[in-house]
Amino acid sequence: MARNSKSGVNVSAAIRDYLKANTDVGPTEAAAAIGKQIGKKVSPIYVSNIKTIMNAKPTKKGRRGRKPGPKPGRIAVAARVGSNGSVELATIVVVKDLLGRVSADTAKQRIDLLA
Numbered sequence: 001m002a003r004n005s006k007s008g009v010n011v012s013a014a015i016r017d018y019l020k021a022n023t024d025v026g027p028t029e030a031a032a033a034i035g036k037q038i039g040k041k042v043s044p045i046y047v048s049n050i051k052t053i054m055n056a057k058p059t060k061k062g063r064r065g066r067k068p069g070p071k072p073g074r075i076a077v078a079a080r081v082g083s084n085g086s087v088e089l090a091t092i093v094v095v096k097d098l099l100g101r102v103s104a105d106t107a108k109q110r111i112d113l114l115a
Contacts, residue, residue: 011046027044
């Protein structure tokens with residue numbers, strides 16, 4: 001939380017209020033007017049900084065997520081046999097896809113060639 005100055009005037013709040021009321025005023029004119037209004041010297045650079053912060057777009061907060069990994073089903077699945085002799089469902093799906101592309105005889109010849 002911002003600390004109040006000794007005179008009790010928050011210069012940044014005074015600048016924001018003045019700039020909301022007078023949107024077409026430049027930093028030099030605003031600094032002179034605010035200085036007369038609150039009785040302190042205000043620099044045009046400080047007014048410009050406050051004006052920039054007021055008009056800035058909000059930034060995204062948080063961190064980026066994890067990069068996406070490979071999509072399931074895009075990589076050929078090797079035949080995996082469990083310890084009890086069962087075959088995984090993904091292997092059966094790959095074999096069915098192969099049978100859909102070629103005839104059963106051609107698929108058997110290719111499987112025998114690799115075995």
